[in-house]
Amino acid sequence: MSHFGRAGPPDIKDTYSLLVLNITFRTSADDLFPLFDKYGKVVDVFIPRDRRTGDSRGFAFVRYKYADEAQKAVERLDGKVVDGREIMVQFAKYGPNAERISKGRILEPVEKLGRSRSRSPRPRYRDEYRDKSRRRSRSRSRDRSSRDYRGRDRDYHHRSRNRSLSPDYRKDRERSRYDDARRSRSRSRGSASPRQSLSPRRSLSPKKSPTRDRSSDARDLKERSPVVRSVSPRPRAADSRTPSPRNSDVEE
């Protein structure tokens, strides 16, 4: 019985799930089981992993049989260093049986009991950490795939903003916009865009004729480029390119 989540949830009729965050990517359910089992009766330990790579996502779910044991483990294991990393244990918010917990039955006592525990040093650290690296760090661990099928049904009626626009689509759109803005700014500065930098001439034959190429290149890049752009020798090409199909569709 070492495999917990392999056979699926054993019995979620009377169990309370705890969310363990900040665990190492190598920590497995078998490693957390003895740790949590020491503080109470652990019914099941499940660690979500990627579907493609199969790697752990960095958090685990520990299901306790009783709520009192669960909160005890939360306060006892919350902040404990496991495998060299401080883990964060808290009651699971979403889940198959989160309804009863969401009711406020378990969440209430936890807050009440939390008063005796020192929770001051933790929140501050977390807040600071999150504030510092908010947009960065989107490693492969947090990819889509497992999140798509999960929040679609639930997030749909919750987020009626994107009627027909999927979150993924929106992201793509924003990304495109950003790319455009960046490219524009880069061009204004002089040069930097990786795309423009990739001149067919320089890239194709960098050592063919360095002297002549360089001189010619410099002149061409500064005189020829704008000329071609200004002259627009291929109106059909531009037309065929349909430069603003989404511009019309999208309002910025």
Added chain:
DNA sequence: GTTGAGCGTT
């Protein structure tokens, strides 16, 4: 071999 905010499976 890497990564680090968050919420889960047959």
